[in-house]
Amino acid sequence: MRERMTDDEAGGDTTHNEIHEGTYYAPVTLAHTVTMRMSGPAPRALAGLPAAPAGFVGRTAPLRDVLAFLDPRGPGEPGVLVSAVAGMAGVGKTALALVAAHQAVEQGWFGGGVFFLDLRGYTPDPAERVSAAAAAGQLLRAMGIRDGDLPPTGSERLALYQSVLADRARQESPVLVVADNAAVSGQVEPLLPAQPCHRLLVTSRHSLTLPARLIDLTVLPxxxxxxxxxxxxxxxxxxxxxxxxxxxxxxxxxxxxxxxxxxxxxxxxxxxxxxxxxxxxxxxxxxxxxxxxxxxxxxxxxxxxxxxxxxxxxxxQHLLESQPDQARLFRLLPLNPGPDISLEAAAALAGTPERVVRKQLAALARAHLLTTPTYARWSMHDLIRLYAGEHGHAQAAAHDRDRALERLQRHYLSVARDARVHLTALPGRPVPGRFTGRDAAMAWLDAERANLVAAVTFAAGDSGRYEFAIELAYCLNEYLEWRRAFNDRLTVTTASVTAGTQLGDRRHEGGSLINLGNALFEVRRFDEAITAHQNAAAIFRRLGDRRGEGTASVNLGNALRQVRRFDEAIAAHRTAAAIFREAGDSRGEGMVLDNLGVALFEVRLFDEAIAAHQSAAAIARRLGDRRGEGTALDNFGNVLQQVGRFDEAITVHHSAAAIFREIGDRRGEGMALHNLGNVLQQVGRFDEAITVLRQDLRICREIGDRHGEAQTLNSLGSTLRRTRRFEEACTALRDSATIFHELGDQHRAVRGLTHLGDTLKEAGRPAEATAVLAKAKDRSAAMADGGSREEPPASGPGE
Structure with a gap:
């Protein structure tokens, strides 16, 4: 794994690009990087309201309360511009909100527009939940802002959203926003209007901590x-x-x-x-x-x-009598371990052609036994799922449920294998299989992530499916690392270790321990990572598997370095290098030497670090490994910066960026540009540094690397600060801290807030600086008290 150089203070602290071997099954090589556009534009919000539900009756008192809140002629409650409708699933929250909104439209109360958006707060995949920033983007589009005019960052979109509301208030054109399915206050709090003429109506299964008029729905009288x-x-x-x-x-x-x-x-x-x-x-x-x-x-x-x-x-019973084939599919669907299912997966589960299953799924949806959360995906209400599962168990022999589950697992494993090939392939090299490219493979993995993670967990607890759990976990390793899905990666790797242990296959167990150690590394649980890699190395040593032992040793060295056990880290890397050299594995040796250089850098053995990186680059060059060469050169440039050989460092970083650009590795190119920008800043070439860092920022946004985006914004803010462009610097630093916080990287978020506070102070804004620094202090105290333990930071090795 490689990570860009950060710049928390003027001048920056060097962060080395570093390699983690993702799994012992793959050839020991430089960590695979993935080039793709990770995120497209957010779905458009509806410019208006969905139709009011037919046959709505009752709810007289709650409806009266909502309308009183919406009525601009009513006395209202001073300062309360939001109302929240809360209650259990199926109780009619959305129906009430829509009926009230339509009546408000009929009364002509909101000349500035009425807008509806689904925040998807209760979808199982966190990636599908709509943040406040994404919601602001949807609302802006619905309000007539073109995609090309939308600001690039979430905070800027929220600011523009508030600006549009302010403008409509000045024009005496009040706006109503109906925000459906909010799970947490953070999804809607930034959307609260500042002007008393506007209204925000929220529905949620929770009683949110908002300054809102709460309307709690229960079952009907x-x-x-x-x-x-x-x-x-x-x-x-x-x-x-x-x-x-x-x-x-x-x-x-x-x-x-x-x-x-x-x-x-x-x-x-x-x-x-x-x-x-x-x-x-x-x-x-x-x-x-x-x-x-x-x-x-x-x-x-x-x-x-x-x-x-x-x-x-x-x-x-009605389904049984009229459509027995649909009833059979209904009973089998709970075998899918995740929250929803695709047409292809449902066909595999049923052992039936897709054209037949599509009709059956559509019929079940019309009967309100299934829902369609997104196009071509179907899900069950929790109660119905449990109900169908009971009937499925009762009919297990008739349907041979074990074979149905096996068909589904084969489907998920087969497609996951194809997807992994695309993720690990060299850029520009054609890859056979069902996907047209990396973007398509990632899209499938994103859609199926919850199902795949649940499938690994389920199989690890089933004595007949341990091998499936291990192999599927292996297929997901690179994907989850790229997405920085720390909790899911921990879940999958832990389940894989359990399956390997239960299976009694020591080789599988050792490989799974390596993957678990790398996942623990990502969440900064370094002591546990060290133990995992030590155990893996011991297993492979007993098996006589030198390559496995070497892979465990290099990852062990990376973890030891993070807890400042540098001598042990260096020893582990040298052991790994000797193992790969003895085995004639030059690629593995080069990878280890690059990591060894990082460890030597930490103890200020700069000459030895330079030699290690140069050797790694030479090996990669001899093997034609362009990505390995680019990585080693980029790390070499970091050492050159530290010893003051700035002109050489600039040349080396330029070369690394050119190599990554040549092979189409956008992520590697961005990292090299980041490090180049930092060294340009150190020699006072600020305008060039700003240009290069903005190139890196554009790459991060294009490929969806939010963690890289936050790091680059931090370095950019530092550079802008040194040129006394304080307004731009504060915006960059604030956005950086926000992204780190959203990603769960609380350590960097706190440092970013501190950097922002210092910049505000220097800009002559003491009150704002004091508030920001106090916020940083509070978060730091919360981390010290263990408040951040459940929030794994999105940081990689080499911090």
């Missing part, structure tokens, strides 16, 4: 539940059954737990059988056996449990 049932049954025509059988209608509402979701499912079943008496439906609901743990925990006046399970039973 009995009368409103009956109204909803009546309205839903009568969609498309009249139905006299509720008037004819009021007692049975009331029983149905209670047996559905008065939850809108369950009431609508039951109404849909009644619509399909217009001649069926409600008494028969109520009796069937009452007699059904449900998921005992998933009832309301309450009893009705007759002593019967109030549960939603019974509605699922009726829906399932």
């Amino acid at each position: 009995e009368a409103e539940a009956l109204d909803l049932l009546r309205t839903a049954v009568c969609v498309g025509g009249r139905d006299q059954r509720l008037e004819a059988e009021p007692e049975h209608a009331a029983a149905i509402a209670e047996l559905c737990g008065r939850l809108p979701l369950a009431l609508r499912i039951t109404a849909a079943l009644l619509r399909t059988e217009p001649g069926r008496p409600l008494a028969d439906m109520a009796a069937e609901l009452s007699d059904a056996r449900g998921l005992d743990a998933l009832d309301s925990g309450d009893l009705d006046q007759h002593g019967r449990r109030i549960a939603v399970r019974t509605a699922f039973d009726l829906s399932y």
